[in-house]
Amino acid sequence: MVTAADATAVDVADETVDKLLDEGTRPGDVLVVTTGEQHPWAQHELSFGEDAYWRQLAEGEDVFCVHTTALPSVGRRAVVVLAVNGGTDSEAAEALPAALTKAGRSLIVCGDPQRLRQLL
Structure with a gap:
């Protein structure tokens, strides 16, 4: 758990990913999931089309960012x-176990601990 407000959660997640990469985690081993607005990287990549975006996931060479609603495809x-x-409380609550099912080694949650405790 890394403490962050809704407005800073993506930035905190990016900092967390940078630390993981600095510690030797392979970029293709990292998935970033958002509950509110899509990650800026995903927004940018989706501007080139769905096929190019999903091809990067299939290639598995880089950190991949996805909205929680697309987790079944990952x-x-x-x-x-x-x-x-962001997102509603029910969306955030559903994202926690969904993200956990996608984590082979670890799940790192960047968010408001008080809100998350209430959701669990």
Whole structure:
């Protein structure tokens, strides 16, 4: 758990990913999931079309960012970083176990601990 407000959760998640990569985690082993607005990287990549975006997931060479609603389309990765950056309480509550099922080694949640405790 890494403390972050909804407005800062994506930035905190990005910092967390940077630390993981600095510690030797392979980029293709990391999945970033958002509960509110789509991650800026995903927004950018989706501007080139769905096919190009999903092809990057299939290639598995880089950190991949996805909205929680698309998690059923994503396989497991060693590390999942969940940025609770908005969404309804029910969406955030559903994102926690969904993200956990995608995490092979660890799940790191970036969000408001008080809100998350209430959701669990």
